[in-house]
Amino acid sequence: MTHTRRSALLGFASGLAMLAALPAVAQEFIIVASTTSTENSGLFGHILPMFQAETGIEVRVVSQGTGQALETGRRGDADVVFVHARAQEEAFVAEGYGVQRFDVMYNDFVIVGPADDPAGVRAADSAAAAMAAIAGAGASFASRGDDSGTHTAEKGLWSAAGIDPAGDWYLSTGSGMGATLNTAAQVPAYALTDRGTWLSFANRGPLEIVAQGDPVLFNPYGIILVNPDKHAHVKAEQGQAFIDWIVSEAGQQAIASFTVAGEQLFFPSVQ
Amino acid sequence: MTHPRPTSPTILPLRLEGVGYDVAGKTLLSDISLAVDPGRRLVVMGANGAGKSLLLRLCHGLIAPTAGRCIWADGSIRAHAQAMVFQRPILLRRSVAANLDYPLALRGLSRQARRATVARTLDRFGLGPLADRPARLLSGGEQQRLALARAWSMQPEVLFLDEPTSALDPSATRIIEEMLMGFSAEGITIVLTTHNLGQARRLAEDVAFLHRGRLIEHRPAADFFAGPAAPEARAFLAGDLIW
Amino acid sequence: MAADAALMQIIGLSLRVTLTAVLVACAIGLPLGAALALARFPGRGAVIVVFNALMGLPPVVAGLVVYLMLSRSGPLGDLALLFTPEAMILAQTVLILPIVVSLTRSVVEDIWAEYREQLQSLGASRLRAVPTLLWDGRVSLLTGVLAGFGRASAEVGAVLIVGGNIAGHTRTMTTAITLETSRGNLGLAVALGIILLALTLTLNAVAWGAGQWARGRLG
Numbered sequence: 001m002t003h004t005r006r007s008a009l010l011g012f013a014s015g016l017a018m019l020a021a022l023p024a025v026a027q028e029f030i031i032v033a034s035t036t037s038t039e040n041s042g043l044f045g046h047i048l049p050m051f052q053a054e055t056g057i058e059v060r061v062v063s064q065g066t067g068q069a070l071e072t073g074r075r076g077d078a079d080v081v082f083v084h085a086r087a088q089e090e091a092f093v094a095e096g097y098g099v100q101r102f103d104v105m106y107n108d109f110v111i112v113g114p115a116d117d118p119a120g121v122r123a124a125d126s127a128a129a130a131m132a133a134i135a136g137a138g139a140s141f142a143s144r145g146d147d148s149g150t151h152t153a154e155k156g157l158w159s160a161a162g163i164d165p166a167g168d169w170y171l172s173t174g175s176g177m178g179a180t181l182n183t184a185a186q187v188p189a190y191a192l193t194d195r196g197t198w199l200s201f202a203n204r205g206p207l208e209i210v211a212q213g214d215p216v217l218f219n220p221y222g223i224i225l226v227n228p229d230k231h232a233h234v235k236a237e238q239g240q241a242f243i244d245w246i247v248s249e250a251g252q253q254a255i256a257s258f259t260v261a262g263e264q265l266f267f268p269s270v271q
Numbered sequence: 272m273t274h275p276r277p278t279s280p281t282i283l284p285l286r287l288e289g290v291g292y293d294v295a296g297k298t299l300l301s302d303i304s305l306a307v308d309p310g311r312r313l314v315v316m317g318a319n320g321a322g323k324s325l326l327l328r329l330c331h332g333l334i335a336p337t338a339g340r341c342i343w344a345d346g347s348i349r350a351h352a353q354a355m356v357f358q359r360p361i362l363l364r365r366s367v368a369a370n371l372d373y374p375l376a377l378r379g380l381s382r383q384a385r386r387a388t389v390a391r392t393l394d395r396f397g398l399g400p401l402a403d404r405p406a407r408l409l410s411g412g413e414q415q416r417l418a419l420a421r422a423w424s425m426q427p428e429v430l431f432l433d434e435p436t437s438a439l440d441p442s443a444t445r446i447i448e449e450m451l452m453g454f455s456a457e458g459i460t461i462v463l464t465t466h467n468l469g470q471a472r473r474l475a476e477d478v479a480f481l482h483r484g485r486l487i488e489h490r491p492a493a494d495f496f497a498g499p500a501a502p503e504a505r506a507f508l509a510g511d512l513i514w
Numbered sequence: 515m516a517a518d519a520a521l522m523q524i525i526g527l528s529l530r531v532t533l534t535a536v537l538v539a540c541a542i543g544l545p546l547g548a549a550l551a552l553a554r555f556p557g558r559g560a561v562i563v564v565f566n567a568l569m570g571l572p573p574v575v576a577g578l579v580v581y582l583m584l585s586r587s588g589p590l591g592d593l594a595l596l597f598t599p600e601a602m603i604l605a606q607t608v609l610i611l612p613i614v615v616s617l618t619r620s621v622v623e624d625i626w627a628e629y630r631e632q633l634q635s636l637g638a639s640r641l642r643a644v645p646t647l648l649w650d651g652r653v654s655l656l657t658g659v660l661a662g663f664g665r666a667s668a669e670v671g672a673v674l675i676v677g678g679n680i681a682g683h684t685r686t687m688t689t690a691i692t693l694e695t696s697r698g699n700l701g702l703a704v705a706l707g708i709i710l711l712a713l714t715l716t717l718n719a720v721a722w723g724a725g726q727w728a729r730g731r732l733g
């Protein structure tokens with residue numbers, strides 16, 4: 001190969017490389033696989049600019065269901081996972097895909113349903129009793145049905161109530177929280193949702209909160225660095241910087257300062 | 272204004288030696304031997320399905336014979352200095368000038384040489400005013416004129432024409448025939464098929480008469496029209512339909 | 515103002531991704547489709563059937579395949595392309611390519627049937643005929659390219675999977691519509707939908723006008 005041809009090729013290749021790198025010019029970034037509920041609430045839009053201003057690291061959030069987010073981490077397609085399904089998170093670390101799980105924050109689940117409450121859920125004294133009342137009345141219930149953190153919590157409530165949900169009244173949407181709430185508002189049906197998505201959800205129709213406050217409805221979020229021993233390309237340093245920041249006082253304050261319609265959505269876990 | 276032409280043709284005569292053409296076991300042409308001599312106007316006649324168009328395509332080299340051979344005087348199978356005009360002019364979806372330019376570009380002529388040839392051709396055939404018009408929006412007569420002009424611009428020694436006027440009205444037909452006489456006067460050899468007896472009488476110097484895939488007669492036109500030897504040809508001239 | 519800037523960024527990214535995918539698909543699909551029209555080889559029929567069938571490939575499946583290829587655990591993981599605009603371009607190219615190939619083959623076959631003897635007579639080889647046929651089929655081919663553009667700009671399944679809908683990075687109009695729908699922001703979702711529709715309409719109008727003009731000009 002002649003010298004000129006080689007340099008022309010090199011120029012072409014570097015031009016391509018520059019083109020590919022254009023959107024992230026001279027920018028450090030990490031990919032965080034997280035849940036639709038956190039993304040939909042607007043939390044990331046609030047806290048990530050603060051982190052970036054402090055460290056110069058851009059955080060690119062891919063929002064998926066918890067199950068999918070953990071799978072993204074398992075495949076090495078994210079540097080950090082930030083989800084809410086404790087048992088699955090612990091399994092993720094135990095399998096060696098994650099380095100260590102840190103508590104970050106929690107929000108809570110609420111049961112929403114038609115304002116006229118046909119199943120009499122408001123009278124129930126626990127979340128499990130509320131679910132039993134819905135099943136007993138045969139009132140419509142819209143489930144995520146997608147193995148997300150919310151779906152996992154819902155299944156926990158059904159088994160606590162001793163019910164195997166099935167029948168015409170049980171609508172498994174197989175989609176995200178917002179889509180499930182859209183369905184519930186149309187039917188109308190009861191649904192389990194995290195408070196954050198609910199507060200920022202605009203298309204409520206006849207739905208309102210009918211049950212809340214049971215401690216079993218608390219929904220803790222954990223954050224885990226994907227194990228660089230499994231995937232050597234993981235940006236461990238920057239990923240850990242994000243984790244360190246979010247559990248630091250600054251990060252925890254940032255979370256606490258996020259409100260929707262004047263209401264705080266997420267509560268710091270680190271005291 | 273004419274092209275400078277080589278004083279002595281280099282590719283003619285074209286010789287067909289025992290040429291036959293079969294397709295799927297059916298014999299369409301058989302045992303045709305004939306020479307296309309330089310500077311002549313040869314008209315190929317015969318009824319529909321006699322094999323006139325096929326013979327022309329074999330001569331031009333668009334298809335290869337399944338028996339015998341077509342051989343040019345320079346020894347080649349498909350000589351360069353030839354062109355063909357089809358029954359329905361096939362023009363590119365481009366301007367008149369671009370249609371003239373295309374075959375010249377195929378032959379690797381320089382941009383300047385092409386421009387000069389296109390200009391000369393437009394001028395020669397009075398197509399100048401149409402130069403920028405889309406070729407396929409021209410009238411049928413204009414399209415065939417353009418097809419002939421395109422063939423001429425390629426400086427062929429021999430020009431094959433497959434029923435070039437069968438879709439045209441009498442006045443357009445006359446213009447095409449006048450063009451062909453002009454080509455002939457420049458020394459271009461003409462091989463033309465037609466089922467139009469009047470056209471054959473007007474144009475032919477030699478006649479080849481085909482019947483059911485066989486060459487029945489190949490004689491000077493005057494002899495042929497004075498009284499063909501073969502009964503099939505006599506019946507054809509008398510207007511009796513023969514198949 | 516910030517919202518407007520974000521919106522412009524989303525629109526710009528959508529156009530960049532889809533137009534690039536259309537360009538890449540044309541660069542590959544036009545010659546490939548023409549070659550398929552002119553070439554005769556064993557298995558040609560099968561190739562044609564496969565490309566025709568792939569026109570109906572569900573975007574999600576295309577997305578999934580590209581995802582599995584580009585994932586760090588996949589064969590092309592080292593390119594680090596997952597969750598980038600380039601991954602979305604690749605996925606959309608996979609979606610558009612069969613449309614361009616199949617339509618090109620059909621258009622070129624028709625013109626070839628008409629031109630074949632004449633081009634051969636003028637001295638054009640099959641290879642040399644390819645650009646001629648593509649150029650003379652340009653008006654019809656534009657329709658196919660537009661169909662490809664329409665499919666790519668309207669789809670959400672593939673870009674969502676391989677792009678990840680990352681705000682400010684891989685969020686396109688369709689993934690933003692999905693997101694806003696899931697947030698219950700139906701108004702915003704509809705507004706984005708209208709913008710998308712308006713862009714597609716404008717492009718189609720321009721192309722249709724160009725086609726009409728060309729038909730009038732070129733016959």
